Amino acid sequence: MSGERADTLAPPGSGRDAGRALLEVRDLRVRFSRGGRRVHAVNGLSYRLNAGEILAIIGESGSGKSVSARTLMGLLPPSAQVSGSARFEGTELLGMPEREMRGWRGAEIAMVFQDPARSLNPTMRIGAQITEAIRAHSDMSRKQAAARAVELLKLVHLPAAERRFYEYPHQLSGGMRQRVVIAIALAGEPRLLIADEATTALDVTTQAQIMELLLELQQRLGMAIILISHDLGLAASYAKNVVVMYAGRAVEYASAEELFAHVRMPYTQALLGAIPLLEREPHALLPVIPGQPPDPAALPAGCPFRPRCAAATDACLEPPPFEEHEPGHWWACWHPAKDPAEDPARDPGEPGGAHARPVKDGVQG
C-alpha cells in the first residue's frame, strides 16, 4: 500500500479528538530553486495539532524544521516552491495571498526565533517594537498600546517592565531579550506559537526559565505551541506529542511517553543515543550521529536514513511508508526496533539501543 496516500488521508494526530484540530499539515513539500540547483527542504510532512497542545518537532540540523514552520506563516523567500496543505482551523494557509496572510501573522500564528540577540531591531526601543506588533492587529491608540505592552512585559516576567519599555535591545541580557521576543509574539493573542529553537542560544538556567515561561503561557492563555528543537530531552519534558523529522519528512510520530517508552525508528534511537547519559551537556546543540545528514539537493533513493542506519537492508531501497503501525504511533521504517521488554536478547550493535531506557529516565526524572 502507498505511504503517500496514508499521509494525505489521515495525518498523525487524527483519531479520537479529530474534530478539534487547530492545525492540520498534509504532505507539505518545499523546494528551493537556486540557479538550476534544487534543494528539497521539506518532502511530504504531515502532522496535526490540537488547540492548546504542545507539539515538538525534532530533528538534526537541516532536516527542514525551520522551513516547514516558516511556510505556515508565509515567510519563505520567493525562491521557495510550496505544495501540500496546511489548514488552520479549516482555512488553507498555503497559497494564501500575501495581504490576507498578513492578517494571520501575529494574530493567529506567531513565532519566536532561535537567537534573541539577532531577532530584535537594534535601533528601536523595546516598547516601540512591542506596540508595533499590538497595533498591527488592533486599533488601539498609542497610549493604550503602550499600556498593553507593559502588561505583556509583565506577563513574560521581565523585571522592571516600565523601565525596560524605554530601553534598547542591547541593554538587555539574552534571556531578557527572549522574553521580549515572546512578548512581541503574544501581542496579537495568537492561538499558535511556533518556538523555533527558542532556547538554543541561551545558557542552561535561562533555557529552563524560558521553557517554564512558555509552558505557563500555554496553560494560562490556552495557546498551542510547536516546539522546534534538536533536543529530545526538551521534547520529552514539555510536549504532548513529538514529530521526528529526517530529510524533510516525518519519520516517527507518537505521544512523548509512547515515543520514549517504545522508540521504533532507528534514527530516533540514534538521536536518543546521542544524548549523553545522566546529565546532558549544557550546549548539546547537535546530537552526534555517525555519518552526514543527506544533502537536500541530492536525496538518496529509498529510506533517506539508509546510508547511516545499522539495521538497513536491501528492503530499505524502497521508501518505507509513514503509517500508524500501532495506535497513536506512526513511523516510516522497514525494520523498526522492538521493545527491550519484548525482546531482551537484543542485538547490542544496534545504534542507540542500549541507551534508550536510561536516557528516558534521565530526562524525565
Place this chain on the structure above:
Amino acid sequence: MTVALDRRYRSVPARLFGSPAFRMVGKRLLMAIPIMLGVSVLTFWVLNLIPGNAAQQLLGAEATPEQIRALEAQMGLNEPAVSRYFDWLGGAVTGDLGRSFVSGQDVAGQLGERLTVSAELTGLALIASVALAVPVALLAARRPDGLFDRVSMFVSVSGLSVASYVLALVLVLVFAVRFAVLPAIGYVPFAEDPVENLRGMVLPATAIAVPLFCFYTRFLRGDLVDQLQGQDYIVTAQAKGIGPWQVLLRHAFRNSSFGLITVVGLNLSTLIGSTVIIESIFAIPGLGQLMLQAINTRDVLVVQACVIVFAVVTVLANLITDLLYAVLDPRIRYGSG
C-alpha cells in the same frame, strides 16, 4: 491601567555634552592639529619644487633677472623656504594668513567669500544626491530584481562610469547651448538675485550630484536588500503582520541609514575634488577655482590656505559623520552593556 509615559529622552545638547561623544570631539580636534601641520608642510614643499615662483609669473617672460630679483626681495621670496614657512605658520596660528602676491588682497577675507560659494555648490549637490538616492533605493529594494530595481541599477551603473567633467560638458551642450534654458557660466551672488543664483547652480550641482546619486543609490539598495534578506529582526517584524513598507522603512532603512551616513561622510573628500574641477568648468568663483588660479600664478599663500581649508573640511566631515552616528545609533549613544 496607565503607564507613566515619561519619555526618557534627554535633549540633544545634554546627550552630546554628557556623553563619550563629547570627549571624542575633543580628541579628534586635537588629532587634527598634526594633520594640518603635515598638509601645510607638504604643500609648501611641493610648491617650492615646481619651477617658477610668483615674481616670475607676475612679471612674465620679458622680465630681466634684475627685475625678478627685486620683486622677489620685495615679496620675501629670496629668504630660505624654511624661514618662509615658519613666518607663514606664525601668522596662521593668529589667524593672519598673509596677503596674496598677485592681488594683494587679504587671503583670509578672500577665502571667506569663496568658501560660501563652494559650500553652496557642494551643499546643493550633496542634498540633491542623498534626497534622490533614498527614495530610489527604497523603491528598488521593495522588489529586488523587479522592473524598477533593474532599471534603476542600470541607470546608476551607467551614471557611475561617467566622470563629472564629461557630464558637465554634456549638460552644457544640451541645456545651455542647444536649448538655452540654463546659464552655462556666470555666477550671481545669492543676495543679489536668489533665482538667478540658483539657476546658475543647477548645471554644476547636477554634474557633481549625478555620480554621487548613483553611488549612494547602489550602496543603499544593496544594504537594504542585505538587511531584508539576511537579518532575523526583519523576520520578527514580518511575523508581526505589518506591511512591507513598514518593514522597509521602520526596520531595514533605520539600520541601513548608518551605512549610508558613513559612506556619505567618507565620500566628502571625493566630492571636494570634483567641486574643484566643476567650478573651473562653469566659472564659479569658489574655492576650487581660486586654488587652481593660485597654483598657476604660484601664489603660495593662497594655495596654502585653500589646501588647509580642504583639510579642515575633510576632518570636520568625518567628525560630523561619527557624531551623527553617536546621536542616532542607540548602541553607541547608550554604550554597550
